[in-house]
Amino acid sequence: MAAVPIHDVQRLSARHLTADMDLNGDEIQSLLKLAFQIKAYPRKYAKALSGRSICLLFEKPSLRTRITFELAIKQTGGEAVFCEGRIGAREPLKDVARNMDGWVDAIVARTFDQSTIEQLAQCASIPVINALSDLYHPCQALADMFTLKEYFGDLQGLSLAFVGDGNNVAHSLMLCSAQLGVNFSLATPPAYKPDPRIVEVAMRWAKATGASLRITEDPVEAVTDARAVYTDVWASMGQENEAAERRRYFVPYQVNDELMQKARPDAVFMHCLPAKRGEEVTDSVIESSQSIVFTQAENRLHLQKALLIMMLA
Ligand code: CP
Ligand code: NVA
Secondary structure (H helix, E strand, C coil), X not given: CCXXXXXXXXXXXXXXXXXXXXXXXXXXXXXXXXXXXXXXXXXXXXXXXXXXXXXXEECCCCCHHHHHHHHHHHCCCCEEEEEECCCCCCCCHHHHHHHHHHHCCEEEEXXXXXXXXXXXXXXXXXXXXXXXXCCXXXXXXXXXXXXXXXXXXXXXXXXXXXXXXXXXXXXHHHHHHHHHCCEEEEECCHHHCCCHHHHHHHHHHHHHHCCCEEEECCHHHHHCCCCXXXXXXXXXXXXXXXXXXXXXXXXXXCECHHHXXXXXXXXXXXXXXXXXXXXXXXXXXXXXXXECHHXXXXXXXXXXXXXXXXXXX
16 A cells, blocks of 8 residues: 555545534545555655644643644644643634634644634634534544554444443544444433434434444443443543532443443453543453553544645645
């Protein structure tokens, strides 16, 4: 497999990646294909973003997303600038966006409200990429689809089960799965179901790609015969004060050895990280040979290089 020359790289139809809805299934497939080439031949893309500057505006902490974006930019020849703080607190958001327009070629934003990312995209003339909001985590889900493809080959008909909170990561995985024909099952406590507007979009896409989408309250039902079992923290960033309350509802949703045994014997365990061992996942599962959590984290780098190249090169 030879590296795709930069001038042959397909451009994405949307200027921004504010949410998973900005990409169609064909574009995700092209993105995954390019990410495979970048992972295999990183040096061939060392100048792909030469002369480009990208600002990371983060309202929340980050290890993986910040480091993999900064490295993705630097390893493809670009400049990365990081800025932490509430967007729009010191000055109107539209002024932040217009400052960015004059300095950099794209914004990678991690925010509390999804509307902050959407307003940045409206006010800026440069592309805006969602690096996690309360509603979506598209870069995580895209990298996870890449990881699943790396492990299993074909994504069509693969069964992915998510057990836990119907949160940003669950939303993005649900949407990406529906676009790519992955059968997705989600088990949440009754009060922590995914956003029904997002489920409706995913249902429509799943119908078109022939994928199944199941939402249940029963973790065993969700993971039975799954090839991949995924979980995330019970209280996301910004929900720390709800942690004790949430724990009461989420205990039956812990991914432990007993639950993993209901999945296929060759099932992998996935987590976006950071993980709270002893809460949503046991130490035994996350440290087991089935766990691919650090491959997921590594693949954020390759996938985000592909994304930046397809959006900016
Ligand atoms: N998975 C993920 O986005 O990790 P960070 O919060 O460390 O960026
Ligand atoms: N759902 C988690 C994901 C962290 C990567 C959060 O939003 O905090």
